[in-house]
Amino acid sequence: MSATPPRTVTNWSGNVAFGAREFVAPTSVPELQAVVARGRQVRALGTAHSFNDLADTPGTLLSVTSLPPVVEVDSRAATVKVAAGLPYSDVVGPVERAGxxxxxxxxxxxxxxxxxxxTGTHGSGVRNGCLSTSVAALDLVTADGDLVTLARDTHPREFEGAVVNLGALGVVTSVTLDLVPTFAMRQRVYEGLPLEVLDAHFAELVADAYSVCLFTDWRGPRLTQVWINQRIGDPDPTVVHEPWFTAVPADGPRHPVDGLDADCCTQQLGVIGPWHERLSHFRPDAVPSAGDELQSEYLLAAQDAPAALRALDLVRERLAPVLHICEVRTVAADRLWLSPAQGRDSVSIHFTWTxxxxxxxxxxxxxxxxxxxFAARPHWAKVYTTAPDVVRxxxxxxxxxVDLVHGYDPHGKFTNEHLRRCIDADRSTHC
Ligand SMILES: Cc1cc2nc3c(=O)[nH]c(=O)nc-3n(C[C@H](O)[C@H](O)[C@H](O)COP(=O)(O)OP(=O)(O)OC[C@H]3O[C@@H](n4cnc5c(N)ncnc54)[C@H](O)[C@@H]3O)c2cc1C
Structure with a gap:
C-alpha cells in the first residue's frame, strides 16, 4: 500500500486540493478493509474527475485505483464484475471480446x-438510463471494515438507494454490471441547427438515434454541432432525413469545442466501429474535453428542454465569455433514489466552463x-451552488x-462537509 501524507492531492481539473491528512492507495481488499476499520473519517477516491469537494475529507482519502484490476465476464449471466477503481477504458475491451x-x-x-x-454519471439516449442503472451488484466495505454485497436480486428495495450513494455508505470495491449483446455503431456530426427547430422537434430529434448529443457555444441562437450515434441494424435517420432537421453534415472530424483538435475524439463521418469506440466523445489515449476547465450540469424533465434552452438563450451573452461548450443530452428515467434522473425522463444541460x-x-x-x-437537479460531481434545501x-x-446512511454508517465515518450540506447527512449521525 502506498501512503503519501505530505503531498497535495488534487482532483483532475486541479480546482479542488483535498484536505485529507492521509492519502492511501490499498493494493488489496483486505488492506482496504483494515484502513477503513481503523480510520475515523474516510472517503473513497476514484479517478478524481469530479469538480467539487464531494470526495474530500479531513481524515483518510482512500484511492481505490490500486486494487487488483479485476474484470470478470460471466457470459451465462450476461454481467461483468469489475474492480471499482478501473476506468471504463480498461473494462470495454474484455467485455467486447466476450461478445x-x-x-x-x-x-x-x-x-x-x-x-x-x-454519482449517477450518464451518457445520452432517450432509452438509456444513467450508467448506474446497469449496476446489478456492489461490493462495499462498510464502516467497521466488513465487506458486504448488495445485489438487485437479494436487496431489491435497499438497492435502489444504495447504487447512487455519493460514497456515503462505504467504499465500493467492485461493481457488477449488466451487459447487452455487442453492437456496432456509426457516428456522424451535423452542424448549424437553429435553436427554433428544437421548439417543435426536440422530442423527435433526440429520439431519432440510439444516442444524440447537441452542442452550443451560446454565441448565437443555434446548436453548433449535433453528434448522432446510430446502432447498426437500427433504422438510419441520417439516410431518412438529409439534411437532418436543417443541420448539415460536417465535412471532416470535429471536436465539440470550436478550434480544438479532433484527434482526441472518437471516429466520426459514419465509419462503422464497435460501441466503445463511438459512444464516448473522447478516445482513452487522449486528453478529454478542453482539459483546462470546470464543469456544471443540470438535469430537468425532458419535456421542459425547449423552454429551458430558450430561457438560457436570453442570457447567452453572459454565458459565452466563460464557456468552452454546452452539451444537451437525454437520460431515461430511473428508480435510483439519488439519481438526478430519478422518476423523470430527463434532459441534461452541461457546461464546460473556462x-x-x-x-x-x-x-x-x-x-x-x-x-x-424547471426544478433542475445539479450533477452531484460538478460545480454547483444550488441551495442545499432546494437540492434536498x-x-x-x-x-x-439518510436512514440508509444511518444504518450503514451510524457514526458518520463516510460523511463529509458536502454531504452534511447537501443531503443533511448529520441527521443520520445525530438521530
Ligand atoms: C472531462 C470530463 C468529462 C466528464 N463527462 C461526464 C459525462 O459525460 N457524464 C457525466 O455524467 N459525468 C461526466 N463527468 C463527471 C464524472 O463522471 C464524475 O465526476 C464521476 O464521479 C467521475 O468518477 P471518478 O472516479 O473520477 O470520481 P471521483 O472524483 O474520484 O469521486 C467522485 C465521488 O464518488 C465517490 N467515489 C469514488 N469512488 C468510489 C468508490 N469506489 N466507493 C465509494 N465512493 C466512491 C467519491 O467519494 C466522490 O464522492 C466528466 C468529468 C470530466 C472531468
Missing part, C-alpha cells in the same frame, strides 16, 4: 466505474436562477437515503 457491450458510456472512458456509478472560478461562479448562479422554474427538495426518497 458483449455496456449499454452506454459517458463522454470520456477515463472515469472509474465506481466513481461514476455512485477554469477561472471567480468569473465562472456568478454565471453558474445565473444558470441556476434561469433553470429554477428535488429528491423525494432522500429521507430514506
Amino acid at each position: 458483449f457491450a455496456l449499454p452506454n458510456l459517458a463522454s470520456l472512458p477515463h472515469v472509474s466505474v465506481g466513481g461514476s456509478v455512485v 477554469s477561472d472560478l471567480d468569473a465562472v461562479l456568478p454565471v453558474v448562479r445565473l444558470v441556476e436562477d434561469v433553470l429554477t422554474p 427538495s428535488h429528491y423525494p426518497k432522500l429521507p430514506d437515503f
Whole structure:
C-alpha cells in the first residue's frame, strides 16, 4: 500500500486540493478493509474527475485505483464484475471480446466505474438510463471494515438507494454490471441547427438515434454541432432525413469545442466501429474535453428542454465569455433514489466552463436562477451552488437515503462537509 501524507492531492481539473491528512492507495481488499476499520473519517477516491469537494475529507482519502484490476465476464449471466477503481477504458475491451457491450458510456472512458456509478454519471439516449442503472451488484466495505454485497436480486428495495450513494455508505470495491449483446455503431456530426427547430422537434430529434448529443457555444441562437450515434441494424435517420432537421453534415472530424483538435475524439463521418469506440466523445489515449476547465450540469424533465434552452438563450451573452461548450443530452428515467434522473425522463444541460472560478461562479448562479422554474437537479460531481434545501427538495426518497446512511454508517465515518450540506447527512449521525 502506498501512503503519501505530505503531498497535495488534487482532483483532475486541479480546482479542488483535498484536505485529507492521509492519502492511501490499498493494493488489496483486505488492506482496504483494515484502513477503513481503523480510520475515523474516510472517503473513497476514484479517478478524481469530479469538480467539487464531494470526495474530500479531513481524515483518510482512500484511492481505490490500486486494487487488483479485476474484470470478470460471466457470459451465462450476461454481467461483468469489475474492480471499482478501473476506468471504463480498461473494462470495454474484455467485455467486447466476450461478445458483449455496456449499454452506454459517458463522454470520456477515463472515469472509474465506481466513481461514476455512485454519482449517477450518464451518457445520452432517450432509452438509456444513467450508467448506474446497469449496476446489478456492489461490493462495499462498510464502516467497521466488513465487506458486504448488495445485489438487485437479494436487496431489491435497499438497492435502489444504495447504487447512487455519493460514497456515503462505504467504499465500493467492485461493481457488477449488466451487459447487452455487442453492437456496432456509426457516428456522424451535423452542424448549424437553429435553436427554433428544437421548439417543435426536440422530442423527435433526440429520439431519432440510439444516442444524440447537441452542442452550443451560446454565441448565437443555434446548436453548433449535433453528434448522432446510430446502432447498426437500427433504422438510419441520417439516410431518412438529409439534411437532418436543417443541420448539415460536417465535412471532416470535429471536436465539440470550436478550434480544438479532433484527434482526441472518437471516429466520426459514419465509419462503422464497435460501441466503445463511438459512444464516448473522447478516445482513452487522449486528453478529454478542453482539459483546462470546470464543469456544471443540470438535469430537468425532458419535456421542459425547449423552454429551458430558450430561457438560457436570453442570457447567452453572459454565458459565452466563460464557456468552452454546452452539451444537451437525454437520460431515461430511473428508480435510483439519488439519481438526478430519478422518476423523470430527463434532459441534461452541461457546461464546460473556462477554469477561472471567480468569473465562472456568478454565471453558474445565473444558470441556476434561469433553470429554477424547471426544478433542475445539479450533477452531484460538478460545480454547483444550488441551495442545499432546494437540492434536498428535488429528491423525494432522500429521507430514506439518510436512514440508509444511518444504518450503514451510524457514526458518520463516510460523511463529509458536502454531504452534511447537501443531503443533511448529520441527521443520520445525530438521530
Ligand atoms: C472531462 C470530463 C468529462 C466528464 N463527462 C461526464 C459525462 O459525460 N457524464 C457525466 O455524467 N459525468 C461526466 N463527468 C463527471 C464524472 O463522471 C464524475 O465526476 C464521476 O464521479 C467521475 O468518477 P471518478 O472516479 O473520477 O470520481 P471521483 O472524483 O474520484 O469521486 C467522485 C465521488 O464518488 C465517490 N467515489 C469514488 N469512488 C468510489 C468508490 N469506489 N466507493 C465509494 N465512493 C466512491 C467519491 O467519494 C466522490 O464522492 C466528466 C468529468 C470530466 C472531468
